[in-house]
Structures are given as C-alpha cells and as structure tokens.
Amino acid sequence: SRGVISTKQVFRAVKERGIDPRKIEKFIQELAWRDYWQQVWIANGSKINQDLRREQPNFCHHKIPKALVKASTGINAIDEALDKFYETGYMHNHVRMYVASIACNVGGSHWRVPARWMYYHLLDGDWASNALSWQWVSGSNAGKKYYANQQNINKYCRTHQKGTFLDVDYGSLEKAEIPEVLRESSVPMLETPLPEKKSIEIDPELPTLIYNFYNLDPKWHEDANYNRVLLMEPSVYKAYPISSKSVEFMLGLSGNIKGIQCYVGEFDELVETYGIREAVFKEHPLNKYIGREEPRDWMFEVTGYYRSFFAFWKKCQRELK
Incomplete structure (x- = not known):
C-alpha cells in the first residue's frame, strides 16, 4: 500500500524462482485483488466514497458500534484481534470482513464511518481496498450482504466459543434485531497528527x-x-x-x-x-x-473498470505464464 513493493515485483520474483504461477493461482489472485480495487478507484474517483452500485440495504445509522471501537463485543476472537490491531496496525483479511459484517450487517451501521475508522489505524491502509471491501460486505458493492456467524469465526480463528449473539444459523442471523451490545454507537474523532511544518532546500535547476x-x-x-x-x-x-x-x-x-x-x-x-x-x-x-506523471507498476496489462473481480481476473488469467 505504501508503494514500497508492487504486485508486479512480487509476481516477477515468483517467476524468477521458477514457480509456475498457474500452480499458485490462488496466491496470485489475492495479489490481483489489490490491483483490481485500484482500477475501480481510478475509473470511479471519489464515487467510491459513496455507495457504488446500490444503496446499502437496511442500515440504521451513520456511526460505528462503540463495542467495536472498545474491543468489547464479547466475541473473543474479534476483541483479541481488535486489541492487536490497535497495537500493531495490522489485521488479517478474514477478520476485517468479520468486523465489517458485525458493524454493518449485525450492528446496522452504514459502511463509511467504520471503514474510515479502520483505515485510520491500518499501517497498510489502502482506501480503495478498504472502502470497496466494506461496500462488498455491506451489500452496496455486491448483490448481497456478507455474514459470518460464530461457527465460521471459530473455524478460521481456531476458537471454540459458544452462546454469543453470532452463535446462530445464517437465516436467524440475517433476521435478528441489533444485539444489545452493539446498540450504543458513535462517530470517532479521526484527526491526522501532521509533523511540524519546516523549511526545505530545493535546487531549482533539478526536477x-x-x-x-x-x-x-x-x-x-x-x-x-x-x-x-x-x-x-x-x-x-x-x-x-x-x-x-x-x-x-x-x-x-x-x-x-x-x-x-x-x-x-x-x-x-x-x-x-x-x-x-x-x-x-x-x-x-x-x-x-x-507536472510529469509516471505510471505505477501493475501485475498484468489489464486495466479499466470491471463490475466484478472475476470478470477482471478472467482477463488476467491469460497472462499467467
């Protein structure tokens, strides 16, 4: 996200090691998601700051549940991940989706405020990947909402918790009222502590x-x-x-x-x-x-806006060799 290493560099390193990209297609696909979200941002500009494909269904407010901000949801895997998130600035992609689902689809939040909160704390924050993934989870950039129940979280986080507000089947989860623990919400104050402004030295003869x-x-x-x-x-x-x-x-x-x-x-x-x-x-x-704009490195030659990742990926697959 910080432009230090590009997806193209990673892809090149894989091939230089003699690894057939087709044998690690899932890994390459994960890299391609980053390029895909960037292409969506390039094509749509600031439109990604609003519901991109349709209005988010059934949201209740433009806030975030305080229990998420305070890491006190009662879901052990989530609360532990949030504590670690504040400490390190990193969060696994699965957990990001779980948090987004709890905020938007269980807690009734519109995606934008909690997405800004997450971006604020992410060291690897990329606004396109972050905002558009939150929209995908909340249903404003997808045909349906994404839900994760306790069984799913237990499976992938290797926990064994039971009796939580997520410990129900998916049909019940989609119809449930907002749990008491998620009802108190707020809009976090997010301000960037910029360094002190100082003079610099520029040679006007150089670019x-x-x-x-x-x-x-x-x-x-x-x-x-x-x-x-x-x-x-x-x-x-x-x-x-x-x-x-x-x-x-x-x-x-x-x-x-x-x-x-x-x-x-x-x-x-x-x-x-x-x-x-x-x-x-x-x-x-x-x-x-x-001034003089130079292109970024892209993993594949595929550019432009595709409504779905897999339409984009289908084009990229032709370059897997």
Whole structure:
C-alpha cells in the first residue's frame, strides 16, 4: 500500500524462482485483488466514497458500534484481534470482513464511518481496498450482504466459543434485531497528527520527485539526480485521516529514500514557495499534481473498470505464464 513493493515485483520474483504461477493461482489472485480495487478507484474517483452500485440495504445509522471501537463485543476472537490491531496496525483479511459484517450487517451501521475508522489505524491502509471491501460486505458493492456467524469465526480463528449473539444459523442471523451490545454507537474523532511544518532546500535547476503516503518507493529513480520531497498535504489527510502510528510508519519508510525531505503543505504552495519547475510523480487517484506523471507498476496489462473481480481476473488469467 505504501508503494514500497508492487504486485508486479512480487509476481516477477515468483517467476524468477521458477514457480509456475498457474500452480499458485490462488496466491496470485489475492495479489490481483489489490490491483483490481485500484482500477475501480481510478475509473470511479471519489464515487467510491459513496455507495457504488446500490444503496446499502437496511442500515440504521451513520456511526460505528462503540463495542467495536472498545474491543468489547464479547466475541473473543474479534476483541483479541481488535486489541492487536490497535497495537500493531495490522489485521488479517478474514477478520476485517468479520468486523465489517458485525458493524454493518449485525450492528446496522452504514459502511463509511467504520471503514474510515479502520483505515485510520491500518499501517497498510489502502482506501480503495478498504472502502470497496466494506461496500462488498455491506451489500452496496455486491448483490448481497456478507455474514459470518460464530461457527465460521471459530473455524478460521481456531476458537471454540459458544452462546454469543453470532452463535446462530445464517437465516436467524440475517433476521435478528441489533444485539444489545452493539446498540450504543458513535462517530470517532479521526484527526491526522501532521509533523511540524519546516523549511526545505530545493535546487531549482533539478526536477523534483514527489513522494506521498501511497508512493514511498526507494528504488524510484534511485541513481538519478533529483530533489526528493515527501509531500504531506493537509487537505488529503483531512479527507482521509490516518493515525499517529501510520504517520510514524510513513516517515520511517521514507528514511529508506536517500536525500528525501518532508514538506507539510499543499502541492501548489510547494511549487510556488520553492520555484519548482518540473514536478515528477507516480499516478494515483488522490494526486492533484501538475507536472510529469509516471505510471505505477501493475501485475498484468489489464486495466479499466470491471463490475466484478472475476470478470477482471478472467482477463488476467491469460497472462499467467
């Protein structure tokens, strides 16, 4: 997500080891999901911030159950995963789906507020993967909602809990009232603790590489002579806030880029203040930069919007060789 390693690099490394991609197709498919969500974002832009395919069915409010925020749902595997999530900034994909299902389909939340809360804390947060996966679970980007009951959670989290509000069959779960433990809800205050704004040094005779939260590639033009700026635009982090741990993670990764400087401010301000003649940046839907745009690495040549992942994947399979 931070642009340090691309799906294409992983795919190339697999082939260089002599592994037939067709024999690990499920693994390659998981990588392709990331590229797919990015293609959806490129095609739809800010529309992914709203219900993409249809209005989310049967939601009750635009909040998140406090029990999820406090890791006190009573579902042991979920509460333990949430505690670890706050500690590490990571969460297994299955558990992300369980949390989304509890918030939206059991707790009555519209997907957007809880999706923003999760993105805020994820060190590997990618807004497209996050928002569109929440929409898939909640039914606004899919034909039906995704549910996980206690039996499912026990199976994949290797627990043996019984007697919870999820310990019912799927038919009963879909018809159930909101459990008491999920009824109290709130809108979390999510603000990005940006670093202090400091002056930087720019050689106006050199082009300037613009890095950001989604591009911290240490190999990007690594042997060329450029100004290198990690741009932290307050407008972006107001719209898509991230936690202090995510900020620290980003700054830590930027330390792998020789000569990089951090600038807190908008792109136009950077250009005007330092007389930047040529800005160079990698394509990304959040960028509103002016200059020379370079493409990102994609695992396959397939681009454009497909309504379903498997329509996209069917095209990608032709390149599995």
